[in-house]
Amino acid sequence: MSAPVALRIEGVHKSFGKLEVLKGVDLEVGEHEVVCLIGASGSGKSTLLRCINLLEPIDAGRIIVEGEEITAPAADVDAIRRRIGIVFQAFNLFPHMSVLANITLAPIRVLRRPRARAEADASELLERFGLADKRDDFPDRLSGGQQQRLAIIRALAMEPDLLLLDEVTSALDPELVAEVLEIIRELAGQGMTMVIATHEMGFAREIADRVCFLDAGVILEQGPPDRIFGSPTEPRTRQFLARIVAAGRL
């Protein structure tokens, strides 16, 4: 590959007790690339993303971000997390803080930005993503779609090199999904490197540069969306997609 590599995952294993969830995952993500992770519920998509962000320690393998091995024992975990944003399915906003404070907490405390600058940056992001009027509200006053947009803004405020999105629309009512997908589309257009775990196959097909099918703890098949969705080679991929089609989600 000629494009610089943003993220490389080599032989990552992860077990919870006796349950081996990841059994040697290899994956390479180039800069400005959008990779979608698909796979059955419980196949380990969330686990993989949490491992990349070091929220879960891995049992074996290596994860390399921008040339630095983040799974090395001496790695500075906090410094690495600064460069990798993650957005969770359940938003995980800070309920005791205003919208603005949710966004500025990490820039002020972690990046040591002056408050005025952090707030100006946050206001700009809120403006850009259509939440300017919610600046001083608390998260519980926002709709689900607005909450998820706020979670994305909160991650973006750290200006990450890499953004991980974990089923960011699956907790939303169908009519709210579009507004969140629109933001992701915009980020992709601006060249944000993203790894997206999703059940929205139509969206994955549209936005992904590459689609990876996670099955039985490994990435069984990967390739451009048209090939994966159009002519998958692995029988298990075909099976999975057939089930999705039957459920009316593709």
Added chain:
Amino acid sequence: MTGVRAPRRRVGRMSGGRAVLIALVSTIVFFGVIGWVVVNSPGWPAVQRSFLDPAEFRDALPDSIARFRINVQLFLIAEVLILVVGLLLAVLRSLPGPVFFPIRALAVAYVDIFRALPGILVIFVLGFGVPALRIPGVPKDPFFWAVVALTLVYSAYVSEVYRAGIESVHPSQEAAARSLGLSRFQALRFVILPQAVRRVVPPLLNDFIGLQKDTVLVSFIGVVEVFRTAQNKQAAHFNWTPYLATALIFILVTIPLARLTDWLIARDRRTQARGGVR
């Protein structure tokens, strides 16, 4: 308490005027009968003389109120220390990793021991025992040791309240904070603790009520506060009425605090029922 509230709610459901009338008559009859029985029982004059002497009451009340200031001071100083030490203990107990094992173990031992000991024992040992060692530089002031003893005992309870609060904050909150690059300590300080403390205000107030009443225990090591004042007067005049004055003071101070606590707990429960901020 529910016994007082339930009838009131039932009254509300009946048609206004009639219900009030029935409640009024029933109350007058009920307490009238009890009052008549009490006043006409053979022991009543003795009780009245010993416990309800108006002259004694008039004499005791001003002094008791003046001395109650000592209890209030003790309460306020100890409370601040308890909140700080309790929080510190809770934080020490939640330090992660094997390196901090000795510190965690120490905090656990502290909490276990001081919750197991009767408060009066700690007060006695510190208030009498330690000054008796006559170690130079060690304070002899019983008020000082009263503060220390109450802080030791109550901070053990309060740290458990804090800890329950910390554990009630969902782990996903810590994950969200850490994923933004906040250190473990920053996550605790800016994300976990603010939510935890908010949740434990009502149970903390409950502990305050206990502390407020337990301030009288320090009378046993010679702090002349409200209870000791009543004791002195009782001993001098062979009359128990001064204790009535003390009781009245505590009732007047504690009931509003208890009601506030109940109200806060009920409000929390309503918020939770609404699926509010968790």
